[in-house]
Amino acid sequence: MLRALLLYLSQATWARKIVTGWGVAWRVASRFVAGETLNDAVRVVKELNERGFTTTLDHLGEYTTNDEEARSSAKEAIEILARIEGEGLKSGISIKLTQIGLAIDPGLCKSNLESVMAVAVERGIFLRIDMEDSRFTETTLQLFEEMAERFGPEKVGVVIQSYLYRSEQDAAKLMARGARVRLCKGAYKEPPEVAYPRKPDVDAAFDRLTDILIRGSQDSGSPPVSANGRRPPIPAIASHDDERIDYAVWAADQAGLPKVALEFQMLYGIRRDLQDKLLAEGYPVRIYVPFGGEWYPYFTRRLAERPANLWFFVSNLFKK
Ligand code: FDA
Numbered sequence: 001m002l003r004a005l006l007l008y009l010s011q012a013t014w015a016r017k018i019v020t021g022w023g024v025a026w027r028v029a030s031r032f033v034a035g036e037t038l039n040d041a042v043r044v045v046k047e048l049n050e051r052g053f054t055t056t057l058d059h060l061g062e063y064t065t066n067d068e069e070a071r072s073s074a075k076e077a078i079e080i081l082a083r084i085e086g087e088g089l090k091s092g093i094s095i096k097l098t099q100i101g102l103a104i105d106p107g108l109c110k111s112n113l114e115s116v117m118a119v120a121v122e123r124g125i126f127l128r129i130d131m132e133d134s135r136f137t138e139t140t141l142q143l144f145e146e147m148a149e150r151f152g153p154e155k156v157g158v159v160i161q162s163y164l165y166r167s168e169q170d171a172a173k174l175m176a177r178g179a180r181v182r183l184c185k186g187a188y189k190e191p192p193e194v195a196y197p198r199k200p201d202v203d204a205a206f207d208r209l210t211d212i213l214i215r216g217s218q219d220s221g222s223p224p225v226s227a228n229g230r231r232p233p234i235p236a237i238a239s240h241d242d243e244r245i246d247y248a249v250w251a252a253d254q255a256g257l258p259k260v261a262l263e264f265q266m267l268y269g270i271r272r273d274l275q276d277k278l279l280a281e282g283y284p285v286r287i288y289v290p291f292g293g294e295w296y297p298y299f300t301r302r303l304a305e306r307p308a309n310l311w312f313f314v315s316n317l318f319k320k
Helices: 004-011 013-020 024-027 036-052 068-085 105-122 134-151 169-175 199-219 242-255 273-279 296-305 306-315
Strands: 056-059 093-094 127-129 156-161 181-185 235-238 263-267 287-291
Touching: 004 093, 004 235, 004 296, 004 306, 013 024, 013 296, 024 296, 036 056, 036 068, 036 287, 056 068, 068 093, 068 105, 093 105, 093 287, 105 127, 105 134, 127 134, 134 156, 156 169, 169 181, 169 199, 181 199, 199 235, 199 242, 235 242, 242 273, 263 273, 273 287
Parallel strands: 056 093, 056 287, 093 127, 127 156, 156 181, 181 235, 235 263, 263 287
Antiparallel strands: none
């Protein structure tokens, strides 16, 4: 119930206006967001790189409603790429297709994506296409396929959400093409017609998908994370769930997949203990580093994932 309400609020314009007007909201959100500017994010990335983590930078923004904003989001992504190269960061970028126009016009989104991809390839930086709600799954996968075909499957990656019924089929197809896949549970409000409503089913599907990705990686020669940390291996397990991570470690070990051919990914500010532990065990660990002024929907989804975050937020409202 609470999760559904928060996920509804994450897309409600009226709620965004109210919450982003409270200074205290930013204070709590900054636990999950690296800062409002690219400079803030670069500072965080440098610190993470020094500690041995790789990163993926995400300039927050989604569901852009006009062409101009969509084009300017693509330009901003290009600026981030220049900064990654200029500063020698061990980082890729993540991008949401509705940020660059998917909800307005798939043609506009494709041309924006192509211009960002061309620069990412030129600068040797990996681009991950985030997955959004199920209205966009099919088009996102199609656009991913087109980019992978045109620029090479090792230059661009996509995301599979274990809560969707379709994901096992999608993952099998992606593995047949050697695609780089980030596996997550899924963060949006979905109807029972398309997604498992019960958490144990989402978790069980996550482990089955982990198996599919591990086998897929082996079939493609188990490519490792690149030496400069910018290109991930084929399977990227994006979760903070101890059981899912333990399963992935066990399954990869059983299959004989080298540690460098399996990446763990976590969100900035969440389960730092686990991030450190996996890194110390010799796995590549990539931190998703979001930044920018459009933090409201991202922040609300993080509240929805863990009720304790909401209580932390509410208790801060009463602090001076
Ligand atoms: P689960 O929600 O079961 O949480 C397991 C444990 O992790 C909790 O008990 C708690 O300890 C900790 N935890 C989880 N979320 C927390 C939070 N918000 N605050 C504090 N602790 C928390 N989704 C999507 O739909 N499309 C996408 O493209 C992506 N991309 C993405 C990238 C990366 C790197 C990550 C880690 C996640 C995503 N996600 C995503 C989000 C994902 O779908 C999912 O909503 C969250 O990761 C939470 O699920 P967990 O697997 O962590 O498990």
